[in-house]
Ligand SMILES: Nc1nc2c(c(=O)[nH]1)N[C@H]1C(S)=C(S)[C@@H](COP(=O)(O)OP(=O)(O)OC[C@H]3O[C@@H](n4cnc5c(=O)[nH]c(N)nc54)[C@H](O)[C@@H]3O)O[C@H]1N2
């Protein structure tokens with residue numbers, strides 16, 4: 093009889109037991125609302141989607157001329173581990189030798205898995221740094237625009253992401269929470285690195301029972317839990333800035349704005365007010381003006397503005413708002429609106445960016461550092477904003493702008509990825525397919541045959557966390573977990589650490605990479621950082637063996653001091669913000685000095701690009717491409733819970749009844765969504781919870797091209813990134829704009845091409861090991 097052993101994941105702590113060929117999962121007993129996403133885990137143990145052996149794309153292996161054109165459509169040849177490692181080592185030696193580290197792209201963006209040591213991003217970055225470095229990526233798909241605008245106008249991103257308004261403060265003090273983009277409970281199911289207690293639902297309900305009111309500004313009605321009875325303002329997507337300006341206008345016209353706060357704590361309000369009242373551009377941003385853009389009626393705008401001025405009000409702005417054209421603006425304008433209300437720094441009031449987007453945001457701060465595997469230093473100065481990958485591969489040498497700098501795209505020969513899925517996360521997949529034909533070599537470590545693996549030249553099978561021991565711990569979560577190995581490696585899968593160690597050995601860098609430690613030795617070494625801090629703080633501090641035997645360790649939290657915003661309010665000189673003026677920058681001289689036409693000195697309204705281009709008549713529907721409730725991104729789309737939500741094997745797309753009726757679409761129909769960039773099939777779900785003229789198709793259905801050799805192909809499964817635009821938020825941040833796009837939809841007539849992505853990969857015979865490769869040892 094196997095016993096249940098502790099483990100952890102992005103979607104919760106749990107214990108697991110593998111017996112009779114089945115993995116059983118029990119959520120952590122301390123978790124008040126365990127996530128249903130745990131239901132995707134058992135498939136890891138037995139899915140045909142797991143990569144069993146190293147595999148090499150045939151065209152690359154044979155060195156055929158122009159073979160890169162066949163990426164995404166080629167066969168794979170399984171090879172032995174020694175051969176695979178030799179191939180990778182020889183190719184790295186060639187590229188580093190001939191072109192240097194500036195020709196290697198190792199950005200390798202992605203969530204990988206929980207676990208402080210076997211964290212694929214840390215592993216690959218350390219490995220590439222040992223070889224001399226790599227071109228990196230900066231910022232995230234999550235928060236690309238906010239990470240650049242917030243430091244200019246409020247201070248370090250970290251301060252306002254990690255040390256902002258807490259759930260405790262909302263439970264205690266908020267009277268009105270106005271959530272732009274909502275706080276969908278499904279999003280708080282996950283947190284990168286682990287989450288031991290899902291508390292968002294109970295906190296919101298507690299505040300509601302105390303009498304707090306909630307307003308949901310969103311094109312979807314389920315971005316707040318239903319039981320909150322939030323007031324739903326069904327906004328036209330991409331128009332929050334117009335609504336915020338309309339609210340600000342009411343505050344000024346009715347004398348409800350806090351002049352004292354604006355004078356003491358902000359700079360540049362006057363210039364913004366010139367814009368707001370139309371003195372600078374002749375357009376008053378009145379509620380009537382706002383209503384015509386955002387679709388919320390004038391009385392609701394006026395009523396909300398007055399309510400906000402008359403209560404302890406918290407404004408939240410979700411990540412999703414800034415993952416769109418000019419995404420810097422709603423983040424900034426939300427800050428300005430909160431500043432006008434004068435409540436920034438008050439308990440349960442003011443402004444919180446991205447609260448609810450992940451389960452641990454808004455929890456307390458840990459009082460001790462977590463174990464961290466050093467990535468070493470990267471000497472290569474070149475980088476891209478993360479979502480500019482296709483631009484980089486397609487346009488080496490071209491100039492682009494980022495945060496006040498003119499930069500050039502590097503010339504990339506080799507791409508190395510571990511722990512991310514660009515064919516999940518990137519926009520305009522037909523364009524990404526073209527971009528992925530450019531490098532000479534693409535190497536991917538993956539656990540499963542994702543679309544990114546299917547576009548690589550060398551695919552190395554990685555273990556999942558279930559197949560290895562690790563330490564589970566995450567920012568803002570007090571539970572450290574002894575993640576114990578639950579199953580044997582599937583097929584010939586190996587840990588990323590082991591794979592990199594072997595390649596490093598071939599390249600004479602074994603000691604540099606491993607410091608001569610085994611995985612097990614690394615776990616106890618890394619644990620020491622936290623243990624030493626516990627000792628120094630006078631806390632209980634077990635040694636590694638005791639922690640491992642016990643299975644978990646509770647870490648101390650810092651007291652909730654309200655964070656930098658509260659300190660600034662209490663003493664604006666001693667605790668000045670880390671902005672050029674030391675205050676909230678309603679006008680930023682720095683940003684103005686960059687001279688960008690798509691992000692100027694104060695927040696303002698820009699019509700979304702599709703509207704400006706006049707595409708709205710051919711593609712009249714907004715598509716909201718948000719995070720899936722049934723999985724984390726693309727991870728475990730082959731898992732039981734995710735697959736249980738498919739309809740006729742397709743991803744569900746929600747459509748408003750009026751839009752469906754206009755097009756003769758019924759519930760359960762297979763439909764085709766399309767625009768100039770591409771198309772996909774999905775299954776219609778008719779729902780009143782989406783605003784008229786809006787559809788919703790979550791991200792993460794594994795991309796399956798109808799025709800892998802065509803330049804432009806349809807996805808038969810329902811991946812929205814075949815439709816989204818690959819363009820940066822603005823020249824300031826160059827963030828991803830994947831949340832929104834415009835499309836048309838029709839009922840699919842005839843026999844729909846089958847979804848085969850979850851069928852077993854077909855291989856050529858395990859070929860005779862390729863000759864002609866000199867053994868580099
Ligand atoms: N249209 C649109 N696109 C979006 C978004 C959107 O809102 N709309 N959201 C964006 C956002 S916010 C994000 S964060 C990204 C997410 O994009 P990603 O983080 O790239 O997505 P994941 O599916 O989590 O990819 C992680 C991959 O790592 C693999 N993996 C897991 N553990 C290991 C391991 O131990 N070793 C190795 N080698 N591999 C491992 C998994 O199998 C999986 O394929 O998507 C972005 N894309």
Ligand SMILES: Nc1nc2c(c(=O)[nH]1)N[C@H]1C(S)=C(S)[C@@H](COP(=O)(O)OP(=O)(O)OC[C@H]3O[C@@H](n4cnc5c(=O)[nH]c(N)nc54)[C@H](O)[C@@H]3O)O[C@H]1N2
Pocket residue numbers: 233234235272273274276278279280281282309310311312315327328329330331332410411412413415416449450716717718719720721722723724725831832
């Ligand atoms: N279950 C689950 N949870 C997740 C993830 C996941 O993959 N699965 N991914 C995690 C990650 S990496 C991140 S970064 C966060 C992302 O956090 P977010 O980006 O905030 O999450 P989304 O679900 O993409 O978007 C939230 C909601 O914003 C609304 N919205 C879209 N456009 C607009 C708009 O123009 N105006 C307004 N007012 N609302 C709009 C949509 O209705 C959408 O449901 O989620 C995290 N949580």
Ligand SMILES: [Mo]
Pocket residue numbers: 232233234235
């Ligand atoms: Mo994200």
